Amino acid sequence: MVFKKLKCFVKRNVASIVFSGWVWGCGVFVLLIFLELIFELFFQGRRAFFTFGTDFFIRSVWNPVNQEYSARAALIGTLVTSIIGVAVALPLSFGCAYSLTELLPSKISQCLTVAIRLLAAVPSIIFGMWGFFILVPLMSDYVQPFLKTTLGTMPYIGALFSGGTFGVGMLTAGLILAIMITPYTTAVMQDAFANVPALLKESAYSLGATQWEVMRRVVLPRLQKIIIGGIVLGWGRALGETMAVTFVIGNAHHIGWSLFMPSNTIASLIALEFPESASEGLRMSSLMALGAILMLISFIVLFCAQWLLKRAVKN
Amino acid sequence: MHIESVSRMVVGHIGKQVLFVIALSSVIAIGVSEISCAQKVKSITGVGSTFAGPLYQNWAEGAEKEIGVQVNYQPLGSGAGRNQIISKTVSFGALDVPTSVEKLTKNNLVQFPTAIGGIAVVVNIPNIKHHMLRLTGPIIADIYSGKIKKWNDPKITEINKDVVLEDLDIAPIYRADGSGTTQVFTSYLVKESHNWAETYGSNTSIAWPLGIGGRGNGSVASMVKNIKGSIGYVEFAYALQNHLCMVQLKDSAGEYITLTEDSLRAAAKTADWVHSKNFNVDLINIVGENAWPIVSTTYVLVPAYNQNSKGVVKFFRWAFDKGDGIAYTLHYVPLPIFVKEKIEKTWEYAGITPNNS
Numbered sequence: 227m228v229f230k231k232l233k234c235f236v237k238r239n240v241a242s243i244v245f246s247g248w249v250w251g252c253g254v255f256v257l258l259i260f261l262e263l264i265f266e267l268f269f270q271g272r273r274a275f276f277t278f279g280t281d282f283f284i285r286s287v288w289n290p291v292n293q294e295y296s297a298r299a300a301l302i303g304t305l306v307t308s309i310i311g312v313a314v315a316l317p318l319s320f321g322c323a324y325s326l327t328e329l330l331p332s333k334i335s336q337c338l339t340v341a342i343r344l345l346a347a348v349p350s351i352i353f354g355m356w357g358f359f360i361l362v363p364l365m366s367d368y369v370q371p372f373l374k375t376t377l378g379t380m381p382y383i384g385a386l387f388s389g390g391t392f393g394v395g396m397l398t399a400g401l402i403l404a405i406m407i408t409p410y411t412t413a414v415m416q417d418a419f420a421n422v423p424a425l426l427k428e429s430a431y432s433l434g435a436t437q438w439e440v441m442r443r444v445v446l447p448r449l450q451k452i453i454i455g456g457i458v459l460g461w462g463r464a465l466g467e468t469m470a471v472t473f474v475i476g477n478a479h480h481i482g483w484s485l486f487m488p489s490n491t492i493a494s495l496i497a498l499e500f501p502e503s504a505s506e507g508l509r510m511s512s513l514m515a516l517g518a519i520l521m522l523i524s525f526i527v528l529f530c531a532q533w534l535l536k537r538a539v540k541n
Numbered sequence: 542m543h544i545e546s547v548s549r550m551v552v553g554h555i556g557k558q559v560l561f562v563i564a565l566s567s568v569i570a571i572g573v574s575e576i577s578c579a580q581k582v583k584s585i586t587g588v589g590s591t592f593a594g595p596l597y598q599n600w601a602e603g604a605e606k607e608i609g610v611q612v613n614y615q616p617l618g619s620g621a622g623r624n625q626i627i628s629k630t631v632s633f634g635a636l637d638v639p640t641s642v643e644k645l646t647k648n649n650l651v652q653f654p655t656a657i658g659g660i661a662v663v664v665n666i667p668n669i670k671h672h673m674l675r676l677t678g679p680i681i682a683d684i685y686s687g688k689i690k691k692w693n694d695p696k697i698t699e700i701n702k703d704v705v706l707e708d709l710d711i712a713p714i715y716r717a718d719g720s721g722t723t724q725v726f727t728s729y730l731v732k733e734s735h736n737w738a739e740t741y742g743s744n745t746s747i748a749w750p751l752g753i754g755g756r757g758n759g760s761v762a763s764m765v766k767n768i769k770g771s772i773g774y775v776e777f778a779y780a781l782q783n784h785l786c787m788v789q790l791k792d793s794a795g796e797y798i799t800l801t802e803d804s805l806r807a808a809a810k811t812a813d814w815v816h817s818k819n820f821n822v823d824l825i826n827i828v829g830e831n832a833w834p835i836v837s838t839t840y841v842l843v844p845a846y847n848q849n850s851k852g853v854v855k856f857f858r859w860a861f862d863k864g865d866g867i868a869y870t871l872h873y874v875p876l877p878i879f880v881k882e883k884i885e886k887t888w889e890y891a892g893i894t895p896n897n898s
Binding site: 287288289290292294362366390393473488499501503504505 | 617618619620621623624710712717718719720741742743744745746747748749751752753754755756760763764767768769770771
């Protein structure tokens, strides 16, 4: 009797047990990979951390001849380019998303939405090549000389737009990143705008509010957090972008005020130096340490994004 | 450039996999007698120098057709070549720089050269054409260390009286990835400028004080092409393919030399191959008539007394015998005959000469 019951129980539940086991296994597996990755990066990078200590973050030298390495130049390059990217992408994607959901006729907006989503599917190396062959000459011939003669002559901010106008550098890299993250932030914002109840907007319009007033007083207050969340999500992507940046940033270990100067990002530095670094060497260890730092930054940024988005949903 | 080579690699790879599958299925279908037949087609793998990549890949095509040796060469960089041959994960490693005797004996490796190449100094200045501009080693060192900032600097105009140089910023361009090309170029600067030797030295990548970095020869070439006022260094073949404006360099005798296949061959012939150990010759700034000063040799490393190495030797023996034409069309300079003879003896000595099969 008991045996029969057990048999019945197993028969009924075998699929369920197998399924839940498989799903659990997958989840644990991904978590393990994630933890192992973090551990491995720090473990491999320990030699760099121990050898250079705080110098690793303070100095800006990268000298394979004397075996001196540090993270600061690449760290600053990473942050500056990604912040430029976000700063340019924010108004761009806000405008795109707002016009697509609120202003344009639905047929046109559907076509444009598809076009923007397609932009997200373009491999980053394509952006790199496009940036190198199209954007760099444009920057060196028109944009940078223009900025240099206008903004470059102003006090304080003039330093940001000084130096040689060679086309490559942090500004160009930031612009490429802006174009690359715009589709993501646009998609997040589009969803957000579509979720604002039509009733609210229509009542505002019926009270005689202009488009600006509706956007400023009705739509924006409801969506602040979700927009910030979307932007931070795009920022996370900009931080880790490698190939497109490598093409246009100029790959130099410099720290300077000018945005025209060539610089470096962590991801692009790792990609460049990895093949020629002897395994077990100090350079390889420094690259691993840089990888660990990049991972930490991305982790913090993405965590903030999730937190903001979650809070926005709750409200 | 990159895309092309990558796609070629991918296609080659897929092709080989398909071949393998076909070979495997035929083995299964026909039976045991086929296995011995399949084993006869030797397959060797190599990793290393990007500089020698096009040469080895083209040689591999020829060798597969004529002697049935299948070579899979991955141009991942000299550093990767060294790492992987030491850990013996590949049949041969290819490097643009000679390896020290201690390292060779410690890892039981044999080193031999395969071809010679030149490094061109290229510029992008309006109205300056091929071989019009003259430069010297110390001037290039000053440009790359930021002491000379404009093309109309007196030091440059002094030796270029017959060309007009305008007031243009110099944009020095270098290889951002570690590379044998940088090693050779910086070794040249070390020899030419005392100051450079003390401050920066030579390595596969160094701490450049200023300038813009490009990834690979191709990227440096297109940066020079793209950026007005730039100066860069690339392999000879890339300078020709991209129609870049090369400069003349002053040799140790005070003559200005243009980079051509002849001036490369002149450098290759003058080198002291006979007395060199492990073919470790210094071709930089060599004293000789019409010899280009920045010349590099590309090497191959194989394990001594190893069955796999025999396949490698079979491949390179064919290449030395029949591959000179291919090398010339790709703008490499083949080794002089007496060097090839010396390499043959080295193989014998290391016990990796293939049996006549």
